[in-house]
Amino acid sequence: MERPTWHGLTLKGIVLTVIVIAVAYPFVAVVATSLSTDKEIIANGGLVLWPTEPTLDAYRVIFAGGQVTHALVNSLGVAVVGTAASLVATVMMAYGLSRRGLTGGRFILMVALLSMLFNAGTIPNFLLVKELGLMGTFAALVLPGLISAFNFIVLRSFFTSIPRELIDSATVDGAGDLRVLFKIVLPLSKAPIAVVSLFYAVGYWNSFFNAMLYLDDRDMYTLPLILRQLVLMGQPLAKGEAFLGETPPPQQAIQMAVVVIALVPILLVYPFLQRFFTKGVLTGAIKG
Amino acid sequence: MSATTETPKRAGTPTPRKPVRRKLTLGQRLKRDRVMLLLALPGLLYFLVFHYVPLLGNVIAFQDYQPYLGFFDSVWVGLENFTDAFADPQFWSALGNTLLIALAQLILFFPAPIALALLLNSVISDKIRRFVQSVVYLPHFVGWVLIVSIFQQLLGAAGLLPNVLEAVGLPRYDMMTDPGAFPWLLTIQLVWKDMGWGTIIFLAALLAIDQQLYEAAAVDGAGRWRRLWHVTLPGITPIIILLFILNLGSILSVGFEQILLQRDNVGAESGEVLDTYIFFNGIQNGEWGPSAAIGIVKAVVGTALLLGANKIAHYFGHEGIYRGADK
Numbered sequence: 272m273e274r275p276t277w278h279g280l281t282l283k284g285i286v287l288t289v290i291v292i293a294v295a296y297p298f299v300a301v302v303a304t305s306l307s308t309d310k311e312i313i314a315n316g317g318l319v320l321w322p323t324e325p326t327l328d329a330y331r332v333i334f335a336g337g338q339v340t341h342a343l344v345n346s347l348g349v350a351v352v353g354t355a356a357s358l359v360a361t362v363m364m365a366y367g368l369s370r371r372g373l374t375g376g377r378f379i380l381m382v383a384l385l386s387m388l389f390n391a392g393t394i395p396n397f398l399l400v401k402e403l404g405l406m407g408t409f410a411a412l413v414l415p416g417l418i419s420a421f422n423f424i425v426l427r428s429f430f431t432s433i434p435r436e437l438i439d440s441a442t443v444d445g446a447g448d449l450r451v452l453f454k455i456v457l458p459l460s461k462a463p464i465a466v467v468s469l470f471y472a473v474g475y476w477n478s479f480f481n482a483m484l485y486l487d488d489r490d491m492y493t494l495p496l497i498l499r500q501l502v503l504m505g506q507p508l509a510k511g512e513a514f515l516g517e518t519p520p521p522q523q524a525i526q527m528a529v530v531v532i533a534l535v536p537i538l539l540v541y542p543f544l545q546r547f548f549t550k551g552v553l554t555g556a557i558k559g
Numbered sequence: 560m561s562a563t564t565e566t567p568k569r570a571g572t573p574t575p576r577k578p579v580r581r582k583l584t585l586g587q588r589l590k591r592d593r594v595m596l597l598l599a600l601p602g603l604l605y606f607l608v609f610h611y612v613p614l615l616g617n618v619i620a621f622q623d624y625q626p627y628l629g630f631f632d633s634v635w636v637g638l639e640n641f642t643d644a645f646a647d648p649q650f651w652s653a654l655g656n657t658l659l660i661a662l663a664q665l666i667l668f669f670p671a672p673i674a675l676a677l678l679l680n681s682v683i684s685d686k687i688r689r690f691v692q693s694v695v696y697l698p699h700f701v702g703w704v705l706i707v708s709i710f711q712q713l714l715g716a717a718g719l720l721p722n723v724l725e726a727v728g729l730p731r732y733d734m735m736t737d738p739g740a741f742p743w744l745l746t747i748q749l750v751w752k753d754m755g756w757g758t759i760i761f762l763a764a765l766l767a768i769d770q771q772l773y774e775a776a777a778v779d780g781a782g783r784w785r786r787l788w789h790v791t792l793p794g795i796t797p798i799i800i801l802l803f804i805l806n807l808g809s810i811l812s813v814g815f816e817q818i819l820l821q822r823d824n825v826g827a828e829s830g831e832v833l834d835t836y837i838f839f840n841g842i843q844n845g846e847w848g849p850s851a852a853i854g855i856v857k858a859v860v861g862t863a864l865l866l867g868a869n870k871i872a873h874y875f876g877h878e879g880i881y882r883g884a885d886k
Contacts, residue, residue, distance in 0.1 A: 279783075283678060283681065283682065286678065287678065287682070287687070287691055290675070290691070290695065291690075291691055291694050291695070293751070294694050294695050294697065294698060294751065294755065295694055297709045297712075297713060297751075298697075300712070300713075300719075301709055301712065304712070360601055360602055360605065361602070363598040363599065363601060363602060364598070364599050364601070364602025364603070366595070366598055367595045367596065367597070367598035367599030367600075367602070368595075368599050370592065370595050373592050373595055373596070373599075374585070374588045374589055374592045374596065375596065376592075376595075376599075379599055379602075379603050382603060382606050382607065382611075383602065383603075383606050386606050386610035386611070389610070389614060389858070390858070391610065391613030391614045391616060391617065391854075392613070392617065392837070392851065392854030392855070392857070392858065393834065393837050393838055393841065393842070393850075393854065394616075394619070394837065394841045394842065394847060394850050394851045394854055395613035395614070395615075395616030395617055395619070395851065395854075396609075396613045396616075397841075397842055398613075398616055398619070398626075398847075399608075399609070399612060399613050399616060401626075402629075414605075414609065415609050416609075417605050417609070418602055418605050418606070420606075423602070447594065448594035448595055448598075449594060452598075473700050476702070477700075477701070477702025477703075477704070477705075478702075479702060479703060479704050479816055479820075480815070480816050480819070484842070495702060495704040495705075498704045498705065498708055499704055499820065502708040502711060503704075503707060503708060503711060503820060523712075523717070526708070526712075527712065530705060530708050530709065533702075533704075533705055534701065534705060537700050537701060538697075541697055541700060542693075544700070545692075545693045545696060545697075
């Protein structure tokens with residue numbers, strides 16, 4: 272085939288560069304602003320690209336043990352416990368249904384798959400959580416979304432793709448179904464289990480609507496709720512969290528510092544997640 | 560002839576059937592599968608309780624539901640909730656906003672990942688493509704609260720855009736609170752968040768196109784653009800149609816969290832969509848019945864659009880959703 276033309280290449284390069292900058296710039300600017308002083312933020316009209324005299328004052332304020340620290344602990348707790356619960360439930364169900372010809376297996380599978388087609392709606396879901404007495408508990412953030420049908424499909428299709436001979440050889444040696452799960456299936460499934468857990472973790476970390484609906488005790492607020500108050504509703508931090516130094520850090524730096532705190536865990540797990548997409552591990556499952 | 564004489568002879572001997580697996584009785588199968596079934600049981604319970612019970616909970620759309628009376632003792636009112644909901648001008652305003660926003664997103668957001676996927680697919684260097692992919696996938700994992708917060712800093716009253724405008728001598732403009740710009744604002748945010756992520760499925764489809772088709776087309780003298788038009792696009796048309804149909808099915812649910820977070824910036828008149836209307840009217844104002852009724856209408860219309868579009872796709876000889884979905 273003919274070689275690409277130089278102006279074609281240039282145009283492509285420009286378009287891709289613009290897209291990459293448009294996606295990456297806000298992340299950089301948010302981090303830079305959170306490290307800036309009042310003067311610099313005003314001089315740069317809101318957002319700073321490169322703080323000349325970086326300061327951690329904003330972080331000192333929010334880590335002083337006030338509501339942001341509290342919310343951070345709550346969010347981490349929900350994400351860790353929720354991910355563990357979701358992972359255990361999903362692996363159990365996916366492995367249970369991975370045997371071909373399982374008695375009643377088709378029925379259970381249909382129950383799970385059809386749930387993706389119908390969404391009961393906001394009101395009945397809310398009433399259910401209320402009737403179950405979950406209002407105002409962290410369980411209300413975890414239980415309604417315990418198993419994602421999508422993650423279940425990803426894991427199940429991986430489990431069923433494990434060669435039968437491997438499983439049979441273990442069964443011949445007298446291993447029960449549980450032994451097969453722990454000795455053969457799980458060790459072979461590290462990659463998809465990692466992806467699924469990261470999906471769950473990110474979901475719990477970002478969970479906003481359920482937190483807003485079901486949590487009313489301010490001490491139980493998670494990070495997204497605090498973010499909304501601080502940044503979107505413009506409420507200042509509660510009293511008693513004032514800076515002890517001479518000049519308090521600017522409101523905007525504090526706001527962006529909270530945004531950064533909420534972003535950091537996502538940025539930390541992202542490289543692991545990203546490896547799997549570019550390799551195309553999940554696309555087979557998406558199409559299937 | 561010899562075959563027919565042999566047959567009765569065989570019937571006499573103990574049937575030498577091939578050693579096929581013996582059919583197990585239900586009890587034996589249950590015994591064999593009991594561990595697997597026990598493992599799947601909590602999951603089954605989860606789906607029944609949290610996905611199917613709420614479906615039944617939609618009966619309150621036909622009741623004058625009172626929380627202290629519950630599902631069983633609330634008064635049945637027939638279709639009154641539906642007529643009440645349809646008589647509310649706010650419902651129609653929310654419906655109008657929903658359709659406007661959905662239309663903006665269908666026209667402006669839907670093609671974006673396709674274009675980006677085509678562009679990425681034409682990048683020859685693996686390194687560059689991987690790099691761009693890893694950057695543009697990232698915002699998908701950022702929650703809406705964070706995204707709206709970031710946009711507040713970029714476009715909000717004290718943010719970047721007004722300051723830049725002022726610096727170049729134009730009047731300050733706060734897009735976040737401009738009711739007329741609301742659909743565009745939502746679309747820009749959606750493009751930023753999900754344009755990259757949306758490319759994944761198209762890139763997979765592009766990879767599946769037979770390379771020989773390109774070579775054959777090139778031999779026949781087809782240039783770059785003709786190959787794009789005659790090989791690449793037909794190759795991804797099924798997936799485009801599939802996603803388009805799915806999109807139509809959810810046309811009445813435009814980004815709930817995203818809008819909930821920003822509705823008050825622009826006011827209910829242009830910021831209210833069906834989902835937020837259901838939320839505010841139902842959960843906050845206690846209009847349980849009418850809100851659930853609208854939820855049902857939404858689901859029915861969505862399903863009807865989905866099936867209708869699928870039918871049209873079949874009519875034009877495409878796979879649509881369900882024929883392709885169970886491959």
